Amino acid sequence: MPELPEVETVVRSLEPLVGRRIVSAEFRGARTLRGADPERLAAHLAGRRIRAIRRHGKFILMPLSGGRYLVLHLGMTGRLLLGGVPGKHTHAIFTLDRGVLQFDDSRQFGVIELHEDFPARLARLGPEPLEIAAEDFARELRRHRTSVKALLLDQTFVRGVGNIYADESLFRAGIHPLVRTARLSHGRAARLHRALVEVLTEAIAAGGSSISDYVNAEGRQGLFQVSHRVYQRTGEPCVTCGAAIRRVVVAQRSSHFCPRCQRR
């Protein structure tokens, strides 16, 4: 589910938890902990204070008192809810000195981890797309040889872009998803950067896109799905030229594009 705008929205809605203390944590089965011992993890968390809540790409990072980092990833269907009702797919319940935070995830691609230091895996990710300069983005993009769609999804290139916002930004930039990055002019690469920044900024302002599962920590849906111009609109007319939107598979993911506005 959640890409940069959705994770950003969740992090913002978790703001009331900054400074709160974790009284206890309970974990239930599933692969959310990726084999870590639930009892041990709970023991490490009890009594710790949440010093901050930040987004790093699609990861949620919570530095705790005592120096450790609680790291969460929502995968495709993960939800963090303030005081939800535990259900079939609830995998973690954090009881705080004020309030409860619950982690639900039906597909179990989400992850909860505790790290001693800032995790190396996060340090290896590319820059935030809203922070990198257009010049640097364009130069780095052209250094690769893969398709532009695959590169946008590569978290070591830029962090936080997923399938929705890759397709939407390629549409706005008028670039076909299968175009090889090395063949894009500097100008078109810079135009893609601008489109990406626009799409992400608008999506954050709309609270993200709610396709099926996604809601923020207060249970509210995002609104940006109504602004999608190509994503999951296969067969529908292009908002610009009226041609039927097409779907191709790139990097094992559905890619939606307008065959007239986005030529190869």
Add this chain to the structure above:
DNA sequence: ATCGGTACCTGCACGC
């Protein structure tokens, strides 16, 4: 060093 393909999970919509 980079790439594409596969695996990991559950739920839903669809055609028969």
Add this chain to the structure above:
DNA sequence: TGCGTGCAGGTACCGA
């Protein structure tokens, strides 16, 4: 009604 198929915001790992 039920069953099989394909698809869904994710990343990690494998071998070429």
